[in-house]
Amino acid sequence: MKAESALKIGIAGLGVVGSEVARQILNHADTLAAAANRPIRLVAVNARTKDVDRGFSMDGIDWVDQAVDIAARKDIDVVVEMIGGSEGVALDLARASLMAGKTFVTANKAMLAHHGTELATLAEAHDAPLFFEAAVAGGIPAVKTLREGLAGNRVKRIAGILNGTCNYILTTMEQTGRDFGEVLADAQRLGYAEAEPSFDVDGIDAAHKLTILAAIAFGQQPDFDAVSIHGIRDVSSVDFAYANQLGFRIKLVGVAEPGLIPHMQTCLLPLESQLAKVNGVLNAVEYHADPVGAVLAVGPGAGGGATSSAVLSDLIDIAVGRHTPPFGRPVSQLRDNKSIKNGNGPDRPYYVRLMVVDQPGVLASVTSVLQRFDISVEGLLQKGRAPDDVVALAMTTHETSVQTIRDALQEIEQLDAVKAKPVAMPILPVDMGA
Amino acid sequence: MKAESALKIGIAGLGVVGSEVARQILNHADTLAAAANRPIRLVAVNARTKDVDRGFSMDGIDWVDQAVDIAARKDIDVVVEMIGGSEGVALDLARASLMAGKTFVTANKAMLAHHGTELATLAEAHDAPLFFEAAVAGGIPAVKTLREGLAGNRVKRIAGILNGTCNYILTTMEQTGRDFGEVLADAQRLGYAEAEPSFDVDGIDAAHKLTILAAIAFGQQPDFDAVSIHGIRDVSSVDFAYANQLGFRIKLVGVAEPGLIPHMQTCLLPLESQLAKVNGVLNAVEYHADPVGAVLAVGPGAGGGATSSAVLSDLIDIAVGRHTPPFGRPVSQLRDNKSIKNGNGPDRPYYVRLMVVDQPGVLASVTSVLQRFDISVEGLLQKGRAPDDVVALAMTTHETSVQTIRDALQEIEQLDAVKAKPVAMPILPVDMGA
Numbered sequence: 018m019k020a021e022s023a024l025k026i027g028i029a030g031l032g033v034v035g036s037e038v039a040r041q042i043l044n045h046a047d048t049l050a051a052a053a054n055r056p057i058r059l060v061a062v063n064a065r066t067k068d069v070d071r072g073f074s075m076d077g078i079d080w081v082d083q084a085v086d087i088a089a090r091k092d093i094d095v096v097v098e099m100i101g102g103s104e105g106v107a108l109d110l111a112r113a114s115l116m117a118g119k120t121f122v123t124a125n126k127a128m129l130a131h132h133g134t135e136l137a138t139l140a141e142a143h144d145a146p147l148f149f150e151a152a153v154a155g156g157i158p159a160v161k162t163l164r165e166g167l168a169g170n171r172v173k174r175i176a177g178i179l180n181g182t183c184n185y186i187l188t189t190m191e192q193t194g195r196d197f198g199e200v201l202a203d204a205q206r207l208g209y210a211e212a213e214p215s216f217d218v219d220g221i222d223a224a225h226k227l228t229i230l231a232a233i234a235f236g237q238q239p240d241f242d243a244v245s246i247h248g249i250r251d252v253s254s255v256d257f258a259y260a261n262q263l264g265f266r267i268k269l270v271g272v273a274e275p276g277l278i279p280h281m282q283t284c285l286l287p288l289e290s291q292l293a294k295v296n297g298v299l300n301a302v303e304y305h306a307d308p309v310g311a312v313l314a315v316g317p318g319a320g321g322g323a324t325s326s327a328v329l330s331d332l333i334d335i336a337v338g339r340h341t342p343p344f345g346r347p348v349s350q351l352r353d354n355k356s357i358k359n360g361n362g363p364d365r366p367y368y369v370r371l372m373v374v375d376q377p378g379v380l381a382s383v384t385s386v387l388q389r390f391d392i393s394v395e396g397l398l399q400k401g402r403a404p405d406d407v408v409a410l411a412m413t414t415h416e417t418s419v420q421t422i423r424d425a426l427q428e429i430e431q432l433d434a435v436k437a438k439p440v441a442m443p444i445l446p447v448d449m450g451a
Numbered sequence: 452m453k454a455e456s457a458l459k460i461g462i463a464g465l466g467v468v469g470s471e472v473a474r475q476i477l478n479h480a481d482t483l484a485a486a487a488n489r490p491i492r493l494v495a496v497n498a499r500t501k502d503v504d505r506g507f508s509m510d511g512i513d514w515v516d517q518a519v520d521i522a523a524r525k526d527i528d529v530v531v532e533m534i535g536g537s538e539g540v541a542l543d544l545a546r547a548s549l550m551a552g553k554t555f556v557t558a559n560k561a562m563l564a565h566h567g568t569e570l571a572t573l574a575e576a577h578d579a580p581l582f583f584e585a586a587v588a589g590g591i592p593a594v595k596t597l598r599e600g601l602a603g604n605r606v607k608r609i610a611g612i613l614n615g616t617c618n619y620i621l622t623t624m625e626q627t628g629r630d631f632g633e634v635l636a637d638a639q640r641l642g643y644a645e646a647e648p649s650f651d652v653d654g655i656d657a658a659h660k661l662t663i664l665a666a667i668a669f670g671q672q673p674d675f676d677a678v679s680i681h682g683i684r685d686v687s688s689v690d691f692a693y694a695n696q697l698g699f700r701i702k703l704v705g706v707a708e709p710g711l712i713p714h715m716q717t718c719l720l721p722l723e724s725q726l727a728k729v730n731g732v733l734n735a736v737e738y739h740a741d742p743v744g745a746v747l748a749v750g751p752g753a754g755g756g757a758t759s760s761a762v763l764s765d766l767i768d769i770a771v772g773r774h775t776p777p778f779g780r781p782v783s784q785l786r787d788n789k790s791i792k793n794g795n796g797p798d799r800p801y802y803v804r805l806m807v808v809d810q811p812g813v814l815a816s817v818t819s820v821l822q823r824f825d826i827s828v829e830g831l832l833q834k835g836r837a838p839d840d841v842v843a844l845a846m847t848t849h850e851t852s853v854q855t856i857r858d859a860l861q862e863i864e865q866l867d868a869v870k871a872k873p874v875a876m877p878i879l880p881v882d883m884g885a
Contacts, residue, residue: 041603041742051670051780052602150600156743158600165599165773166584166592168486169475169763236485291749294728308475309590309760312750315725317743326743329603339599339773346485 023056024336027093029084029110031064034124034151035099036071037321038328043073049329053336060093088113095120095335097328103127115139115147122331124151124324126225133232133239134351137343147343148331153226154179154300156323157316158330163233163304164345170306172234175273176445179223179281181298181318182210183249183269186218187283188296191257191266197250209298219248220269224281227271230302231279233345240354247282251440256370259398259411260285263368265444266293272445277362280419285368285444292445303448311448364416365443366395371429372437375408379434383410386432390425392417407436413444457490458770461527463518463544465498468558468585469533470505471755472762477507483763487770494527522547529554529769531762537561549573549581556765558585558758560659567666567673568785571777581777582765587660588613588734590757591750592764597667597738598779604740606668609707610879613657613715615732615752616644617683617703620652621717622730625691625700631684643732653682654703658715661705664736665713667779674788681716685874689843690804693832694719697802697847699878700727706879711796714853719802721881737882745882798850799877800829805863806871809842813868817844820866824859826851841870847878 026042028035042049042059050056061079063086081087084106087096096114098121100107107125111132114121116139123129129136129152140147153159154177163172178184182204189200201218204210216222224246232239249269260267265285270292273279286293291313295301300318305311317323334340344351373379380397387394398411414422426439460476462469476483476493484490495513497520515521518540521530530548532555534541541559545566548555550573557563563570563586574581587593588611597606612618616638623634635652638644650656658680666673683703694701699719704726707713720727725747729735734752739745751757768774778785807813818828832845848856860873 037742045605048605049603051784054776054780156746158596158746161595161600162592162748165768166595166764167760168767169483170760171479171482291728291733294725299725306760308471308756308763310751310754310756312590312592312748314596314746314748316746320744322742322744326601326604326740329742330600333602334599337775339775341771341773342488346488350485 023058024053024332025058025060025092025094026097026332027061027081027087027090027095028059028097028099029063029087030099030101031062031071032099033321034324034328035064036073037325038097038099039071040073041325041329049333053333055336057332057336061087061090063087084110085113088117088119093119095122095332098123098125101125101127103131108132111136112139115143115145118143118145120146120148120335122148122328122335124149124328126152126222126229130225130228130239130241133229133344134348138348140343141348146335146340148335149229149343150331151324151327153229154302155316155318155320156326157300157302157314157318158327159230159302159314160233161330162312162314163230164341167304167306167309167312168345170309172275172304172306174305175230175234175271175302176292176305177227177230177271177302178268178292178295178300179226179271179318180217180220180269181300182214182217183220183223184296184300185209185298187249187252187267187269190252190254191261194254194257196254197252218250220246220281223269223271227273227279227281231273232351234273235275236344236346236350237352238354239344243354244279244281249283251438252283253409253440255400255409256440258400259370260368262398263396263413264288265368267442268293270445272362274362280362283442285442287447290447305448362419364418365445366416367414367422368411368442368444369414369422369426370409370411370440371435372407373410374434374436375403375406376434382432382434383429386428387414387425390421392421392425457492458487458766459492459494459526459528460531460766461495461515461521461524461529462493462531462533463497463521464533464535465496465505466533467755468758468762469498470507471759472531472533473505474507475759475763483767487767489770491766491770495521495524497521518544519547522551522553527553529556529766532557532559535559535561537565542566545570546573549577549579552577552579554580554582554769556582556762556769558583558762560586560656560663564659564662564673564675567663567778568782572782574777575782580769580774582769583663583777584765585758585761587663588736589750589752589754590760591734591736591748591752592761593664593736593748594667595764596746596748597664598775601738601740601743601746602779604743606709606738606740608739609664609668609705609736610726610739611661611664611705611736612702612726612729612734613660613705613752614651614654614703615734616648616651617654617657618730618734619643619732621683621686621701621703624686624688625695628688628691630688631686652684654680654715657703657705661707661713661715665707666785668707669709670778670780670784671786672788673778677788678713678715683717685872686717687843689834690845690874692834693804693845694802696832697830698722699802701876702727704879706796708796714796717876719876719878724881739882796853798852799879800850801848801856802845802876802878803848803856803860804843804845804874805869806841807844808868808870809837809840810868814844816866816868817863820862821848821859824855826855826859
């Protein structure tokens, strides 16, 4: 093969990931050139502050003061956006880069979840490839697996553990029996959770990734507003004990199915399922599809090393000319969000936990509400007795719809003996594992 | 994007996988065309016998009597070889197809492990792309993950569960306490093992896949003869009990590391590691690499659905023009097998199990041999006592080399009290999991 000219890169944003991408390009030029069959060269960088030691030398690299100016440079083929945030500088840079016909690489899940269709349209109009392997599940090649590796399949369901902070907190709560607040505080001290944790623990970050996966899987426009999102704050240590007794583990799982609203919520997974075995800060994506069956990928979802691996794989794809439409097919063929039904997915069994005053008649009044909604109770759990005190009462139901369970719980919450907002989590089936 | 002309396919071999590929192409033309951005059309097929109902109509499809004749047809772009066997018809067809400049897709791991370099050379010389996603780990996009998804990494180690039959047998032995022969017979009845099982249970099939992965991971020519292979026949039910007591599970794992001999052998994996949790007929590949860390993929390793998924993903890559050199880089850049050192990988702790006569002095004579080889014993296990009877004695050692353990066991086998060939398995570290 003939030697080709270098692929010339500009990086905007030099935080943990941006700096690691720069160091990889500079320190491992030979390995990257071998994989790309041409050199990959870092030409220019931009960040908010200039005089910081980022572990690489600026010799031969231009400093650019304004991120958006990278888009205008004639000597740059690929703009790598590592700034973050769905709006502002990152979005300005994305638009400017694509309109200038530059190849654009980003890890920005928020921007893609909110503006993915606009950016893919710009990319097509200006023949400017748009890559974002790093936006979903860090080091797991989750986008490539779905968009190329399983491209011959009809996807039936995606189930993902897409936020390492939440998975770490839930795993630690289960293993130590401690409560959410305490474990979160520890995670913050250890650097696994941000000082302002809501982006993670309320499921927003994971839902951004689910939005992107659903768009690719089902050929629809990414639409963050169409996703139903519920984080992990409601889960209590008693839920882990009950779930375990029933043979399940609690995980924050994003589930997307064709034509239905994607859901990000805590679920009960059978202990023997593969997804239930993914613990700590790891991420995982399980693809259910025809004809393949089920495939699971597990790996680090965040951090400089993992995320830069994804960026580098995009750069190599670009260098060798392997292109794919951003969401798997031309924008004109993506269904709009009206194609997502107001349906909430298949009926499932539910785990329901109530905080009730332990007194005669409570169970009867709860079950009579459930009966009115045609929800049949499968099992009942209560740890100990504490007459006239508040206790946790858990039950599992037979298959029912999200809407039915919501409506029933709204009524149950009104009962005098019920002392807190009821918690309900769907029980997912074992699809993989032995 | 403009509509392109159809990609025209010929399939040679209509067994379980070949027939499923044909049915997928015929029954799901629309989904495939959407992903490929052009139609994928089945033009001709070949198999040993013609008049068999394979679940699809031959209307509009040509029957070809001799597989090799598919290579010569002007109306075919891609030859899909589903015949199998490292030599004979499959190899003739591969050579003829590539020499005719046809794109060649195969699931034939044996042929690639033995003739991969020759075929990649032909592919390059005739500008004929060679694809084989289906050759490794069935439905898991194991080749694409390594060759593209992790292309920016330096691979440090690959560890794979690459044979579903062996994994099923080992899982069942562990779960039931039954012996190899009995479980194998059951697996044969259930269709999980062949009547002639040696290809699977002696590790050959798994080693073919490991050969291919090692070639891509380390930029070396595939060389089956350089792989050290040991199957699962030696493992006894007592080993599972001991391993479990020590906190491990026994798996047939293929391990490949840069510049060293790839090994296919039974290993002890820590119960909390991700790979240890892959049970039953599932396959798994764990990639350890810089900068990503560790990524694991799990899925069905065989069967019509899983394998056809891999073939279809190759066909879509071909249709849209995503090409990669077969082993990740041009053949001229692949190191030859002299680059593989006569080294056997890093020193590891070992599990050693002996069948010895339970009498005074046996342990002393065994440990004195180990001491002479500078192998220090970490732990010792013996279930029950049976004076003057043969019992299973197990021990774990500190880190030592393969060669040292082999030499020591050869001497130990000569001791009067030792009544069977000693069994030794390396203990792999936890690299992933929590």
